[in-house]
Amino acid sequence: MKIRNDWSRAEIQAFYEQPLLDLLFQAHQLHRQYFAANTIQVSTLLSIKTGKCPEDCKYCSQSARYDSKLEAEKRIAVEKVIQEAQKSKASGASRFCMGAAWRNPHERDMPYVLDMVREVKALGLETCMTLGMLNASQAERLKEAGLDYYNHNLDTSREYYSHIISTRTFDDRLDTLDHVRQAGLKVCSGGIVGLGESREDRIGLLHELATLPLHPESVPINMLVPIEGTPLAQVEKLDVIEWIRTIAVARLIMPQSYIRLSAGREALTDSDQALAFMAGANSIFSGEKLLTTANAGENRDHALFQKLGLSIEASKPSIKQLSVDAMLTV
Numbered sequence: 001m002k003i004r005n006d007w008s009r010a011e012i013q014a015f016y017e018q019p020l021l022d023l024l025f026q027a028h029q030l031h032r033q034y035f036a037a038n039t040i041q042v043s044t045l046l047s048i049k050t051g052k053c054p055e056d057c058k059y060c061s062q063s064a065r066y067d068s069k070l071e072a073e074k075r076i077a078v079e080k081v082i083q084e085a086q087k088s089k090a091s092g093a094s095r096f097c098m099g100a101a102w103r104n105p106h107e108r109d110m111p112y113v114l115d116m117v118r119e120v121k122a123l124g125l126e127t128c129m130t131l132g133m134l135n136a137s138q139a140e141r142l143k144e145a146g147l148d149y150y151n152h153n154l155d156t157s158r159e160y161y162s163h164i165i166s167t168r169t170f171d172d173r174l175d176t177l178d179h180v181r182q183a184g185l186k187v188c189s190g191g192i193v194g195l196g197e198s199r200e201d202r203i204g205l206l207h208e209l210a211t212l213p214l215h216p217e218s219v220p221i222n223m224l225v226p227i228e229g230t231p232l233a234q235v236e237k238l239d240v241i242e243w244i245r246t247i248a249v250a251r252l253i254m255p256q257s258y259i260r261l262s263a264g265r266e267a268l269t270d271s272d273q274a275l276a277f278m279a280g281a282n283s284i285f286s287g288e289k290l291l292t293t294a295n296a297g298e299n300r301d302h303a304l305f306q307k308l309g310l311s312i313e314a315s316k317p318s319i320k321q322l323s324v325d326a327m328l329t330v
Helices: 009-016 020-034 078-090 107-122 136-145 170-182 199-210 240-253 270-278 298-308 319-329
Strands: 039-049 095-100 126-130 149-151 186-188 191-193 218-223 258-261 283-285
Touching: 009 199, 009 240, 020 240, 020 270, 039 078, 039 258, 078 095, 078 107, 095 107, 095 149, 107 126, 107 136, 136 170, 149 218, 170 186, 186 218, 191 199, 191 240, 199 240, 218 240, 240 258, 240 270, 270 298
Parallel strands: 039 095, 039 283, 095 126, 126 149, 149 186, 191 218, 218 258, 258 283
Antiparallel strands: none
């Protein structure tokens, strides 16, 4: 299939409406044209600054506007981040993601995050950050420091967006993605299903992502984890099959992108996850926690991979190791 950026909503809807097994068959066939079979990319996600976010995202425990009982924490030391990154690499992760509960990073925060990127990159891990909105200068400096990916999710469709967030616009999010792209960074952008949206909204979200000038290299498809104290605490749970349909459609229209199982995975059975991998998901967040929500732990993931015959995508050697290898070949 040719890589396309001109998908229509009608075409995406047609994929959704296929019988599930036909959809999975097509998605898995296409997946194997672009990615190694039975291989999963593993990332870990660390909160470097937790809570007291000024935004009003209705799903988020970190918003200062809701009483989610989350205890806010100051930003953590770079040395602690490096220790966590080393543990992540030892467990098999190839990408280390760092997230801060900010509307946008202030200039006083930039030396901190730039130093962090350099140190994690030196370990041989791919680096990813999610810090809220960026301006062009901040994106360029992150790139110069060695950042590989910047995560900034669209969350939902343009039409449903105002039901979920009012403190920044949908176009604000697209502006940040444009700054990231112009700086030469890879884009990590997806959304959340189960926010109370319709299938038409899920189609709208995927349409926005698949008609960007370049598809995001990484597309997280999150399932809402309802959190007490937030406005979406009592929202009706979306059927897992609809989540899997969304993953399969994402694979069909963005065949070169990593499709990641993110929030909500801890509630899936092994069979559910196997079906999601069949649908084209080939990336996960591993570890006990995703920022502030529970996640399937490393032991469970390793057992699942062994059961399904899956292997972990290898990480790159560190800069130090590359230097040693070069000396040995002289």
